[in-house]
Amino acid sequence: QIQLVQSGAEVKPPGASVKLSCKTSGYTFTTYGISWVRQAPGQGLEWMGWISGYNDNTQYAQRFQGRVTMTRDTSTSTAYMELRSLRSDDTAVYYCARDEAGQVPDYWGQGTLVTVSS
Amino acid sequence: SYVLTQPPSVSVAPGKPATITCGGNNIGSKGVHWYRQKPGQAPVLVISYDSDRPSGIPERFSGSNSGNTATLTISRVEAGDEADYYCQVWESSSDHVVFGGGTKLTVL
Numbered sequence: 001q002i003q004l005v006q007s008g009a010e011v012k013p014p015g016a017s018v019k020l021s022c023k024t025s026g027y028t029f030t031t032y033g034i035s036w037v038r039q040a041p042g043q044g045l046e047w048m049g050w051i052s053g054y055n056d057n058t059q060y061a062q063r064f065q066g067r068v069t070m071t072r073d074t075s076t077s078t079a080y081m082e083l084r085s086l087r088s089d090d091t092a093v094y095y096c097a098r099d100e101a102g103q104v105p106d107y108w109g110q111g112t113l114v115t116v117s118s
Numbered sequence: 119s120y121v122l123t124q125p126p127s128v129s130v131a132p133g134k135p136a137t138i139t140c141g142g143n144n145i146g147s148k149g150v151h152w153y154r155q156k157p158g159q160a161p162v163l164v165i166s167y168d169s170d171r172p173s174g175i176p177e178r179f180s181g182s183n184s185g186n187t188a189t190l191t192i193s194r195v196e197a198g199d200e201a202d203y204y205c206q207v208w209e210s211s212s213d214h215v216v217f218g219g220g221t222k223l224t225v226l
Contacts, residue, residue: 035215037161045153045161045204047215059213062119095160103208103215104151106172108160 002026004109022096029077050102122218140205
């Protein structure tokens with residue numbers, strides 16, 4: 001079955017960087033891209049960006065441009081998302097989701113809680 | 119940027135139909151997708167491209183989209199349907215995914 005398993009919770013001080021992983025299985029990794037979506041405590045879903053399954057093409061939400069990098073490792077079917085210059089309002093659960101064309105996230109990982117605190 | 123507007127909350131009695139709306143400028147020209155999120159869980163896609171049900175989603179879930187409003191309907195609500203529901207579109211001009219603010223469905 002299709003699974004996306006994300007890395008564990010992180011606690012980071014303001015100004016630091018965090019790199020999250022999303023290991024996939026149950027489908028052909030290179031056929032589908034990965035979207036990253038975050039959810040601040042008690043808030044709604046916010047799309048951060050997408051990386052293609054075919055190549056390294058990315059599309060980032062404007063508000064994260066310059067602060068986020070999405071990468072992938074086809075040898076391990078794993079996607080990564082790095083967010084830099086962390087602020088307290090980056091505290092959120094971060095989800096990866098399978099997304100063929102960067103339009104419809106269909107299968108989601110379990111989420112990773114990132115807490116930004118001094 | 120494109121804005122999707124959902125009512126913050128909807129309440130319905132068990133066995134009754136629930137309707138959750140998603141408003142957007144000419145949203146009828148876009149494909150609308152709906153997600154259910156239960157507390158502490160990841161979102162689950164329940165309707166894609168306006169009205170398609172993914173495998174495993176009960177027939178009680180249906181969707182429609184026309185004009186400036188898309189609608190998710192749950193025909194006979196059960197206690198287990200209590201969750202937050204989000205609509206989502208892909209905005210072609212920006213090549214961005216956009217989510218609505220979410221609607222909390224309460225089963226009375």
